[in-house]
Structure formats: structure tokens, C-alpha cells
Amino acid sequence: MDVTDRFNNLYYYTPYPSSSIGNxxxxxxxxxxxxxxxxxxxxxxxxxxxxxxxxxxxxxxxxYKYEDDNEKLRVCIPALIxxxxxxxxxxVHVRSSQHMIEGYQRGSFRxxxxxxxxxxxxxxxxxxxxxxxxxxxxxxxxPNIGHIYAAPEKWRRIPDYEGFID
Numbered sequence: 163m164d165v166t167d168r169f170n171n172l173y174y175y176t177p178y179p180s181s182s183i184g185n186x187x188x189x190x191x192x193x194x195x196x197x198x199x200x201x202x203x204x205x206x207x208x209x210x211x212x213x214x215x216x217x218x219x220x221x222x223x224x225x226y227k228y229e230d231d232n233e234k235l236r237v238c239i240p241a242l243i244x245x246x247x248x249x250x251x252x253x254v255h256v257r258s259s260q261h262m263i264e265g266y267q268r269g270s271f272r273x274x275x276x277x278x279x280x281x282x283x284x285x286x287x288x289x290x291x292x293x294x295x296x297x298x299x300x301x302x303x304x305p306n307i308g309h310i311y312a313a314p315e316k317w318r319r320i321p322d323y324e325g326f327i328d
Contacts, residue, residue, distance in 0.1 A: 173296075173299050173300060173303045177194050177206070177239045177307070178194070178196075179193070179194060179195060179196045180193045180194065181193070181194040181239050181240065182194070182239065182240035182241045182244040182245075183206075183208050183212060183213075183237060183238070183239050183240070183241055184212065184213070184237070184238055184240075184241025184242060184243065184244075185212075185213045185214065185215075185235060185236070185237065185238075185310070186235070186236035186237065186238050186242060186306065187235070187236075188213070188214075188215055188241075188242075189242075189243050190212065190215040190241070190243070191212070191240070191241030191243050191244050192208060192209060192211075192212030192213075192241070193208065193212070194206060194207075194208050194239060195207040195208050195209070205311060206237070206307065206308070213235070213237065213310055234309035234310075235309055235310040236306050236308070236309050236310075237306070237307055237308055237309065237310055238305035238306055238307065239305060239307050240305055241305075242305060245300070245303075245305050248300060249297065249300045249301060252293055252296050252297040252300055253297060255289075255293040255297075256290060256293045256294050256297055259286045259287075259289045259290035259293060260290055262282075262286040263283055263286045263287060263290065266279055266282055266283045266286070267283065
């Protein structure tokens, strides 16, 4: 999903509920739930199936709990797939603004009044600057926010419950 419409908040502020989130090694994305503080440690919450999409398979036996000898499975906000699509969309906006500026400067696009042409060039230059600034921020943003601590399944299950526990 291109999350450009949420861009102003996406790369500048603390992640909020419904922010895009995903496992660094996965091409899927889901929604961030929020934060919990437990014993002076802050944890982010999301559903298990978002970070482990293969766990949607009823035969899946995926259990995960980070311990010192385990691989750290990293979490990204926004999810990498959304981060890539957003950067691509921002680049399209920058190029579109550049195309408009060049068109007015070459005379391919004309306004009835030469002053209006200059005004439109300035408008597109400001748009290009804003989009380019946003693109620069996105390119230099590190989406990795930490690692997955645990993805519970059986050890949290109520004895008679047959469904998935997220």
C-alpha cells in the first residue's frame, strides 16, 4: 500500500495504532496495535499473523520467543513493502512536478497571461521541493524499530480453544 497520504506522520512521529507494520523478511503488511509498558520495558503489539503470515496455515507449528541464542526477527514500521511503494510514489510526484515546470519553461504548456505562467512555474517548484524533501526523508528513514520478542501460540491457549491466538 502506498502510504503517501499519511506521509507527514509516517516518518516524523512515533508509530500510532493502524500504522503499517511487518516482519523485515516478509512481503506482507498489517496494522500496528499500540504500545505496552511492562516492567519498564516498552513493547509494541500487533497480531501474530502479521509478523508470521505463514502462521495462517492451520497446520503451522510456528512458535517464536526471542532468547539470546535465537535469530532476532526484525520488525519494520512502515512494513518494507509499504515503505518501498511510498518511496516509489514520492518519486513519481517529484518527476511529475519537474515535468510540469519543464513544460511551462519550454512553452509546451501555456497560460493566457505570461504572469500566470510564471505563477504556475513557482507553484510547481514549491510542490517539487516539498515532494523532494519528503522523498529524501523516506530514503534516509530506517524502518527497523526492533525485534520480535514473542509470538505466542500453545502456551497461551485455553485448553478447549481450537482457533488461532494472535
